[in-house]
Amino acid sequence: MELPFAESYKIKMVEPVRRSTREEREVWIKEANYNLFKLKSGQVFIDLLTDSGTGAMSDRQWSEMMLGDESYAGASSYFKMKDAISEILGFEYFLPTHQGRAAENVLFSALIKAGDIIPGNSHFDTTKGHIEFRKAKAVDCTISEAFDTTVLHPFKGNIDLGKLEDVLKSTPREKIPCIVVTVTCNSSGGQPVSMENIRNVRSLADKYGIMVVFDSARFAENAYFIKTREEGYAGKTIREIVREMFSYADAMTMSSKKDAIVNMGGFIAMRSKELFDKASVFNIMFEGYITYGGMSGRDMNALAQGLREGTEFDYLETRISQVAYLGERLLHFGVPVQQPFGGHAIFVDAKRFLPQIPKEQFQAQTLAVELYLESGVRGVEIGALLADRDPDTRENRYPALELLRLTIPRRVYTNNHMDYVATALGNVFERRNNIIKGLKITGEAPIMRHFTVDLARV
Numbered sequence: 001m002e003l004p005f006a007e008s009y010k011i012k013m014v015e016p017v018r019r020s021t022r023e024e025r026e027v028w029i030k031e032a033n034y035n036l037f038k039l040k041s042g043q044v045f046i047d048l049l050t051d052s053g054t055g056a057m058s059d060r061q062w063s064e065m066m067l068g069d070e071s072y073a074g075a076s077s078y079f080k081m082k083d084a085i086s087e088i089l090g091f092e093y094f095l096p097t098h099q100g101r102a103a104e105n106v107l108f109s110a111l112i113k114a115g116d117i118i119p120g121n122s123h124f125d126t127t128k129g130h131i132e133f134r135k136a137k138a139v140d141c142t143i144s145e146a147f148d149t150t151v152l153h154p155f156k157g158n159i160d161l162g163k164l165e166d167v168l169k170s171t172p173r174e175k176i177p178c179i180v181v182t183v184t185c186n187s188s189g190g191q192p193v194s195m196e197n198i199r200n201v202r203s204l205a206d207k208y209g210i211m212v213v214f215d216s217a218r219f220a221e222n223a224y225f226i227k228t229r230e231e232g233y234a235g236k237t238i239r240e241i242v243r244e245m246f247s248y249a250d251a252m253t254m255s256s257k258k259d260a261i262v263n264m265g266g267f268i269a270m271r272s273k274e275l276f277d278k279a280s281v282f283n284i285m286f287e288g289y290i291t292y293g294g295m296s297g298r299d300m301n302a303l304a305q306g307l308r309e310g311t312e313f314d315y316l317e318t319r320i321s322q323v324a325y326l327g328e329r330l331l332h333f334g335v336p337v338q339q340p341f342g343g344h345a346i347f348v349d350a351k352r353f354l355p356q357i358p359k360e361q362f363q364a365q366t367l368a369v370e371l372y373l374e375s376g377v378r379g380v381e382i383g384a385l386l387a388d389r390d391p392d393t394r395e396n397r398y399p400a401l402e403l404l405r406l407t408i409p410r411r412v413y414t415n416n417h418m419d420y421v422a423t424a425l426g427n428v429f430e431r432r433n434n435i436i437k438g439l440k441i442t443g444e445a446p447i448m449r450h451f452t453v454d455l456a457r458v
Helices: 020-030 059-066 076-089 102-109 125-133 163-168 195-208 219-230 238-247 273-286 295-312 314-334 363-375 416-430
Strands: 093-095 117-120 137-140 178-182 211-215 251-257 265-271 345-349 380-382 403-407 441-444 452-456
Touching: 020 137, 020 211, 020 363, 059 295, 076 093, 076 238, 076 295, 076 380, 093 102, 102 125, 102 211, 102 265, 117 163, 117 251, 125 137, 125 363, 195 211, 195 238, 195 363, 219 314, 251 452, 265 273, 265 452, 314 345, 314 363, 314 416, 363 380, 363 416, 363 441
Parallel strands: 117 137, 117 178, 178 211, 211 251
Antiparallel strands: 093 265, 251 265, 345 403, 380 403, 441 452
């Protein structure tokens, strides 16, 4: 008989976690003003808030930590990182930063000015935040299939080429500093972008003389989906696919806390020496010298090793299979989720889950709170809170998708944990008709409010 699937690692160290009571959680979430970011980690049983920096490093990564060179300039750790980026991604120039949003801050300081237009596929919160902070505008050109969670499209992260060309045609060339391609596309449900689509975006960019920048936090997961879903790539290795993907990019930003499986770190990579020199000025101002950029040598070593481990097929198959396992268990309970399943998380369709809650009462955040109260599981809202206010009108923006993201940290939880999460959400789904009131904002920051927003029951 066929052997069952098994993880491609064994566990060497464990961290105890405590299960709390419903009564405790009622007090804690109220004290946190119904913002799950404000909970203490000890108040959470299974933490699916994010996969950013929450993964478990390997024995080889921990070994590299001990070899870190903490020299201020020219450390050997910098050159290990440089070699890994050159070998795996194919970029000659790079700048280390302390995380992904720092990479965006540095690169966008060199590229974007007030009044610019930046088209792309469902820019994530920090990307859009850095664009709008500079009085520029992010234009979403994602394919329409991405916004219907019931449609089975293998590459819901794809850019609609017609929408993109409309933007490129109607906007003066000097107003478009770059096209941003997010791989995988987080805001549409961790959905991949096909190689064909990437190639066609590159062709359009060449036609109009525009730079292409990849938001690359989950590039390896994107390559896995290309290998398993796109015709002509089944026989290629993950690294061969990765090299082709990045051959169509002029530059990239990277939150290494995802697919490089480290707790802290990021970088910018580019082909242009001119752009490298321009960005270096901002890197020194905001991050640190160009050979450490806000990172310790030990973290650079772990990052370089993580890039190699993160582009191994067996690791990716284990990781993405666990995400799919949770998705299948939720479907078993009737829970509506974005399909097909993405790479790093399962995205629950809160509009279909809680249609009786008005959009003004933040359906996905309401669902996230109910899941926490039920079980101590912490997820995160990807909906109207994250969409923030329109920078001109200051009115709330209501996106097409209102999602609760259940984000799986890498190499951290077992499938028993996934069963617990699925059953908990199944219990909430059974009593969904009794949830008749949502949440209201009582205090918020002027930009990227979802991190620190205060809420109350309606």
